[in-house]
Amino acid sequence: MDIMIVGASMGLGRALMDGLAQDGHTMHGVARRAPAAASSALPPDAFSKQHWFSADLSHADAAPALAAACPDALDVLIYNLGIWEDTAFTEQYDFLSQSDQALRRLVDVNLTGALLTLRHLLPYLLRSSQPRLILTGSTSGLRQSGRPEVAFGATKFALNGLADSLREGYRDQGLAVTCLQLGYLNTTDGLDVPLQAAAQRDLGETIPVHDVLTIVRSLLQLSPASFVRELTLPALRDSRF
Numbered sequence: 001m002d003i004m005i006v007g008a009s010m011g012l013g014r015a016l017m018d019g020l021a022q023d024g025h026t027m028h029g030v031a032r033r034a035p036a037a038a039s040s041a042l043p044p045d046a047f048s049k050q051h052w053f054s055a056d057l058s059h060a061d062a063a064p065a066l067a068a069a070c071p072d073a074l075d076v077l078i079y080n081l082g083i084w085e086d087t088a089f090t091e092q093y094d095f096l097s098q099s100d101q102a103l104r105r106l107v108d109v110n111l112t113g114a115l116l117t118l119r120h121l122l123p124y125l126l127r128s129s130q131p132r133l134i135l136t137g138s139t140s141g142l143r144q145s146g147r148p149e150v151a152f153g154a155t156k157f158a159l160n161g162l163a164d165s166l167r168e169g170y171r172d173q174g175l176a177v178t179c180l181q182l183g184y185l186n187t188t189d190g191l192d193v194p195l196q197a198a199a200q201r202d203l204g205e206t207i208p209v210h211d212v213l214t215i216v217r218s219l220l221q222l223s224p225a226s227f228v229r230e231l232t233l234p235a236l237r238d239s240r241f
Contacts (some may be wrong), residue, residue: 007081
């Protein structure tokens with residue numbers, strides 16, 4: 001498969017990039033700054049399957065430029081990009097202390113960037129015999145999430161509306177759209193750290209990226225007759241769930 005990941009240079013995006021490359025897929029990673037050297041966790045044959053594009057999707061011209069460099073067809077597009085407010089997920093967070101500029105940039109990256117990127121890349125995805133779009137949402141975007149981050153929660157909540165509309169608009173063309181509503185992630189431990197060790201970090205209150213990779217691998221194995229509409233994956237010890 002030809003798979004593009006937007007937001008692929010670190011954390012979850014990099015784990016998906018590396019793990020799916022090791023499965024033999026051809027990977028196209030999009031990041032503001034593409035990695036300069038091969039990942040030490042990857043064998044040379046897997047790294048050779050990774051291709052990188054530099055793009056800052058908070059800029060209006062980034063999506064058309066990315067589409068111009070896109071391969072002729074994509075089988076899977078994973079939109080993993082997202083930023084949050086200053087002091088988010090800390091006791092110091094206060095919506096009223098956020099600057100207008102910071103809030104505009106957050107919306108530009110999380111929502112406007114997603115809309116423009118999909119607008120320009122969707123034609124390439126629809127050329128696949130089984131096109132699949134995976135949106136990385138957040139449990140912060142669910143109703144009654146228990147989180148106070150206003151702008152981040154609003155943009156992640158908006159992804160559900162985007163996904164619903166795309167499903168109806170392109171259902172006849174076989175587009176499968178999945179929203180992954182993820183809880184707090186352990187992005188400190190990459191795939192080079194054993195799963196059981198990664199699962200013990202933060203006393204079980206964060207999710208190893210290995211688990212999300214397992215979910216994505218399962219999605220890619222589904223037939224064209226079915227899809228996962230939405231999947232919520234919180235940490236077991238997240239008291240909100």
